Amino acid sequence: xxxxxxxxxxxxxxxxxxxxxxxxxxxxxxxxxxxxxxxxxxxxxxxxxxxxxxxxxxxxxxxxxxxxxxxxxxxxxxxxxxxxxxxxxxxxxxxxxxxxxxxxxxxxxxxxxxxxxxxxxxxxxxxxxxxxxxxxxxxxxxxxxxxxxxxxxxxxxxxxxxxxxxxxxxxxxxxxxxxxxxxxxxxxxxxxxxxxxxxxxxxxxxxxxxxxxxxxxxxxxxxxxxxxxxxxxxxxxxxxxxxxxxxxxxxxxxxxxxxxxxxxxxx
Amino acid sequence: xxxxxxxxxxxxxxxxxxxxxxxxxxxxxxxxxxxxxxxxxxxxxxxxxxxxxxxxxxxxxxxxxxxxxxxxxxxxxxxxxxxxxxxxxxx
Numbered sequence: 001x002x003x004x005x006x007x008x009x010x011x012x013x014x015x016x017x018x019x020x021x022x023x024x025x026x027x028x029x030x031x032x033x034x035x036x037x038x039x040x041x042x043x044x045x046x047x048x049x050x051x052x053x054x055x056x057x058x059x060x061x062x063x064x065x066x067x068x069x070x071x072x073x074x075x076x077x078x079x080x081x082x083x084x085x086x087x088x089x090x091x092x093x094x095x096x097x098x099x100x101x102x103x104x105x106x107x108x109x110x111x112x113x114x115x116x117x118x119x120x121x122x123x124x125x126x127x128x129x130x131x132x133x134x135x136x137x138x139x140x141x142x143x144x145x146x147x148x149x150x151x152x153x154x155x156x157x158x159x160x161x162x163x164x165x166x167x168x169x170x171x172x173x174x175x176x177x178x179x180x181x182x183x184x185x186x187x188x189x190x191x192x193x194x195x196x197x198x199x200x201x202x203x204x205x206x207x208x209x210x211x212x213x214x215x216x217x218x219x220x221x222x223x224x225x226x227x228x229x230x231x232x233x234x235x236x237x238x239x240x241x242x243x244x245x246x247x248x249x250x251x252x253x254x255x256x257x258x259x260x261x262x263x264x265x266x267x
Numbered sequence: 268x269x270x271x272x273x274x275x276x277x278x279x280x281x282x283x284x285x286x287x288x289x290x291x292x293x294x295x296x297x298x299x300x301x302x303x304x305x306x307x308x309x310x311x312x313x314x315x316x317x318x319x320x321x322x323x324x325x326x327x328x329x330x331x332x333x334x335x336x337x338x339x340x341x342x343x344x345x346x347x348x349x350x351x352x353x354x355x356x357x358x
Binding site for chain 1: 286287303305307311
């Protein structure tokens with residue numbers, strides 16, 4: 001069979017690669033200006049919306065900011081949608097009852113934006129100190145009450161985390177700490193699992209695939225991608241109540257995520 | 268228990284619990300910088316060592332001075348030695 005035949009898997013792969021590369025040119029030319037415009041509009045409109053929510057609905061500042069971030073993310077999803085297919089799985093309304101401690105694998109800078117796929121907006125992201133040093137993110141992160149777990153330390157994170165969850169907020173962790181460079185799951189830190197054990201809050205494991213294709217680590221050139229976000233069955237920490245139970249909970253969660261990621265990638 | 272056996276138990280326990288790369292587990296390895304442990308892992312390490320060697324160490328001041336994997340080895344070896352001496356003195 002001649003090598004140029006389209007049914008040849010190697011040829012098809014190369015063909016798709018060329019197509020993706022060509023399609024990425026208008027994608028980058030359109031997306032970056034549109035996202036900049038969307039961000040700028042958000043910054044301009046935000047004080048008005050914030051005041052309205054504050055005065056008319058009497059929401060607390062952090063809650064308004066979280067809703068606004070989620071809505072901003074929704075806009076980002078719409079802007080990206082001609083070039084990126086988003087797929088959400090496992091979010092059955094009746095079984096999803098926040099608050100949760102959400103844990104998700106980390107592949108790309110855009111994983112955070114993809115959290116707009118979540119069906120609820122009251123989510124606090126737990127991060128290390130460095131994002132709080134970025135002047136264009138920090139004010140919004142502080143206003144939303146995001147957790148700087150590095151500065152707070154374990155005791156501070158436990159106190160702040162408990163307060164957030166008492167008010168109905170979920171906390172999102174990337175337990176690997178940083179993006180995976182090869183797609184493989186890295187070591188999980190035990191903080192979220194200890195917090196789950198201490199507060200009795202269920203873990204909601206999430207799996208994300210494809211965001212590394214959209215924007216690979218170290219690159220600013222976006223490529224068309226298919227991004228899937230899957231919610232797994234929430235895990236009750238009560239089932240892991242023993243000495244170092246949070247480490248068993250961590251290993252159990254990681255195994256669930258790894259197994260589902262393998263299935264999603266095969267599919 | 269000979270020192271090599273103690274070191275092996277420590278390294279295996281830490282590697283299993285914290286998913287550490289056994290090749291990186293050299294005595295000079297700094298717990299935070301080289302092995303990537305955090306403050307919570309430090310607390311868990313104490314519990315792990317207590318379980319593995321059946322002693323109580325969480326109240327001991329010396330734990331706060333531990334910086335490297337080698338420090339843990341030395342601490343545990345000395346602790347076992349001191350417990351033996353105490354037991355010998357009682358008998």
